[in-house]
Structures are given as C-alpha cells and as structure tokens.
Amino acid sequence: MRSSQTIELKRAPALAALEHVTPGMRLGLGTGSTAKLFVDALGEKVKAGLDVVCVPTSLATEQQARALGIPLTTLDDTPALDLTVDGADEIDPALRLVKGGGGALLREKIVAGASARMIVIADESKRVDVLGRFPLPIEVVRFGAAATALRIERAAEHFGMEGPVRMRMRQTGDGPLLTDGGNLVYDGQFGEIPDPDAFGEALNAIPGVVEHGLFLGMANLALIGTPGGVEEMTR
Numbered sequence: 001m002r003s004s005q006t007i008e009l010k011r012a013p014a015l016a017a018l019e020h021v022t023p024g025m026r027l028g029l030g031t032g033s034t035a036k037l038f039v040d041a042l043g044e045k046v047k048a049g050l051d052v053v054c055v056p057t058s059l060a061t062e063q064q065a066r067a068l069g070i071p072l073t074t075l076d077d078t079p080a081l082d083l084t085v086d087g088a089d090e091i092d093p094a095l096r097l098v099k100g101g102g103g104a105l106l107r108e109k110i111v112a113g114a115s116a117r118m119i120v121i122a123d124e125s126k127r128v129d130v131l132g133r134f135p136l137p138i139e140v141v142r143f144g145a146a147a148t149a150l151r152i153e154r155a156a157e158h159f160g161m162e163g164p165v166r167m168r169m170r171q172t173g174d175g176p177l178l179t180d181g182g183n184l185v186y187d188g189q190f191g192e193i194p195d196p197d198a199f200g201e202a203l204n205a206i207p208g209v210v211e212h213g214l215f216l217g218m219a220n221l222a223l224i225g226t227p228g229g230v231e232e233m234t235r
C-alpha cells in the first residue's frame with residue numbers, strides 16, 4: 001500500500017473522532033502519527049472558534065498543539081477529562097490495546113485513565129485477533145534495568161511466552177531511548193499474549209516496571225480506517 005493511502009486510512013478515523021468533540025470539552029490528546037492528524041484537525045476547529053482545553057500525552061504532542069494555538073492545561077489543574085483520542089499499535093476484538101510504539105505509554109495511560117471516555121483511532125493494519133504481534137513496550141526505571149528485564153522475561157515464561165525483551169535504542173543510534181519521564185523502554189517480543197489481564201498484573205508487580213503498554217478496559221470506541229470507510233468497534 002502506498003504511504004499516501006496509509007495516511008488517508010489514518011486521517012479518516014481522525015476526522016471521524018472530531019465529530020465526538022463538543023464545545024467546552026476537556027480533552028486528552030494522544031501521541032503518534034494518527035493522533036497527530038487528529039490534533040491537526042482539532043487545531044483547525046479551534047482556529048474556527050471551538051472552545052476546548054487539552055492535556056497532551058507527550059512533549060511532541062504538546063509542541064504540536066501549542067504551535068496550532070490549541071489551549072492547553074495539565075492534569076494538576078484539570079484532573080478529570082471528558083474524552084481522550086489516541087492511536088494504538090494493536091486493537092483486539094474486545095478493544096484491548098497495545099500502545100507505546102512511540103514511547104509515550106505512561107503519559108498516555110495516565111491521561112486515558114483520567115478521561116471519562118477513550119476513542120482509539122487507527123488504520124485497519126492495527127486490528128488483530130490476539131494481542132502480541134507488535135512487541136509489547138514496557139517502561140522501566142534506569143536503576144537495575146537489566147535485572148528488571150530478566151524478571152519480565154521470567155514473568156512471560158510463566159505464561160508460556162518466550163522471546164527476547166530488548167532495550168529500545170534511539171533511532172539515531174546514540175544510546176538508549178529515554179521517555180518523556182526519563183525512563184527506558186523495553187520491547188517484549190512475546191508473540192501472542194494468551195491472558196493480557198493476568199500478564200498485565202504480573203508486569204505491574206515487578207519492581208522497576210513503571211508501566212506496560214497493555215491498555216485493558218480503557219477504550220470505549222475504536223474508529224478504524226478501511227478502504228471502504230471508517231468502521232466502528234465498541235465493547
């Protein structure tokens with residue numbers, strides 16, 4: 001598929017999500033290439049007079065929103081949001097997600113958790129029957145990271161999953177990627193995750209794991225871009 005076609009499969013759900021935004025809303029703004037298209041479109045609406053206030057999920061989204069003149073706030077000033085719109089790396093039929101391909105999973109999960117509703121926007125390539133094709137991002141504190149990674153591998157083995165847990169490096173090749181919170185990201189190439197709820201809990205129980213990219217029971221609606229139009233998934 002040509003990249004211009006892929007962008008259109010991302011843009012269509014981003015525009016469809018905008019229809020769920022009403023004046024006065026407090027919004028969470030996601031991170032990644034699909035969320036970026038939503039923020040661009042929101043910026044146009046704000047320019048035309050839409051009154052919203054937004055919490056970005058990353059420094060990159062904050063920079064984009066600021067440049068577009070979108071009014072920003074923080075969760076400290078606005079701890080309860082109406083709606084978060086964000087992308088995903090995988091979506092299963094129960095609207096469980098893998099997120100964090102861009103390293104923003106921690107802020108994304110905090111912001112989505114503070115929101116009454118979460119809408120996921122994605123092209124159809126993100127739809128899977130079982131989570132795990134995309135390596136699972138796990139944010140880890142720097143202290144003792146190798147030991148934490150070992151415990152992550154052991155937890156995966158307990159669930160019958162194998163596969164390396166690799167520290168994510170910067171694309172420029174000069175050292176490990178650091179998140180906006182100053183932590184490392186490990187990507188677990190586990191393959192299919194048979195019980196995402198239990199595995200998520202096991203990961204949360206490991207000291208040194210800050211957060212994992214399994215977003216379970218958080219999304220209310222997914223808008224999926226397909227060549228035939230935007231399809232809706234609900235739970």
Ligand SMILES: O=C[C@H](O)[C@H](O)[C@H](O)COP(=O)(O)O
Nearest residue numbers: 032033034100101102103104
């Ligand atoms: O950390 C990044 C986020 O979870 C993104 O929302 C996710 O990786 C999807 O990004 P994209 O829309 O670029 O595929």
